[in-house]
């Protein structure tokens with residue numbers, strides 16, 4: 001039996017980091033996906049007693065015998081069941097880390113460890129110790145602010161949950177999951193994100209699961225209906241960073257300066273709410289005026305992200321370069337490098353964008369556009 005699932009990456013238009021501290025944020029799915037194929041072996045297969053994870057883009061394979069998994073992961077200390085997501089305890093995570101270490105991940109790919117631990121936790125929690133081959137491919141850059149970790153968790157939990165749906169009648173193409181399963185897989189994906197992010201807000205897995213554009217505050221989701229065209233250039237600075245470390249850096253700064261940071265988070269909350277209102281507004285204000293307001297909000301948000309300590313000199317280079325062409329940019333996701341968004345107003349000519357892209361790429365950055373606000377998690381039998 002084979003089940004496929006896919007889940008999109010995302011951009012955060014406003015509110016990253018502050019959202020971890022209770023502020024509102026606005027995010028949208030993009031049409032770049034992580035794909036998961038789950039293959040359950042036949043009794044006669046030679047791999048019928050192994051759990052194998054293939055990361056196709058990286059040409060890496062990790063494999064454990066089911067008996068080794070049973071030996072190391074304490075079955076009785078796992079308080080969750082497939083239908084009641086629970087957090088991975090420190091004790092289980094330590095056991096899982098042992099299984100990951102045994103795989104001798106190449107040193108230059110050691111950043112994959114948290115992803116592989118998350119895989120083992122989600123797989124064994126949802127499907128138990130049953131053998132399978134799980135194949136992952138992704139169109140998203142790893143660790144760059146476009147939600148690769150969330151897309152990985154959402155696509156994986158979608159495939160795992162889909163494998164237990166009784167009606168597996170073959171249908172053409174991708175289909176979405178029902179609300180109950182969406183809610184369930186989103187909760188599991190959030191538990192996975194906790195292993196990778198430490199203290200996630202849940203916005204990344206939620207927008208990847210549900211798709212479209214959302215306003216998110218303390219776990220509360222409002223689906224947004226955009227009433228204006230929204231085009232963004234995405235620039236990947238290719239500066240590697242790690243969301244967990246950046247999130248904990250902001251928390252440490254908040255402990256040191258609670259009052260100042262509270263004001264910063266409040267300001268971000270106002271920005272996100274205003275941005276959501278502009279995007280949804282049906283009044284007579286022209287698109288150009290709306291774009292002017294969005295530009296200004298992005299500029300203020302970037303300044304506040306700077307004050308949280310999550311910008312980077314490569315991000316400053318993108319901001320300075322695009323500003324030369326009268327275009328406004330802000331970091332997206334966790335910052336510290338990674339990806340930067342540049343608003344492409346409707347009136348801006350292709351020549352201006354081409355010139356900006358040429359200059360950005362001369363610094364070694366990679367520029368692309370993506371369609372914003374598409375589908376969330378989908379499955380295919």
Ligand SMILES: Nc1ncnc2c1ncn2[C@@H]1O[C@H](COP(=O)(O)OP(=O)(O)OP(=O)(O)O)[C@@H](O)[C@H]1O
Pocket residue numbers: 034055111112113114115116136137138141142143144145146147148149150152196197204241242243244332333334335
């Ligand atoms: N396709 C994948 N396969 C295995 N692990 C993955 C995959 N995608 C992401 N990961 C895991 O997620 C980590 C990157 O997550 P991280 O949260 O730091 O960045 P991001 O999700 O791309 O950006 P952001 O959180 O800012 O949106 C990787 O180091 C890896 O452990």
Ligand SMILES: C[C@@](O)(CCO)CC(=O)[O-]
Pocket residue numbers: 012015016017018019020145147197199200201202203204243247332333334
């Ligand atoms: C930096 C952060 O706000 C967004 C990362 O895409 C972390 C989170 O919300 O979990």
Ligand SMILES: [Mg+2]
Pocket residue numbers: 147148149150197204243
């Ligand atoms: Mg992430």
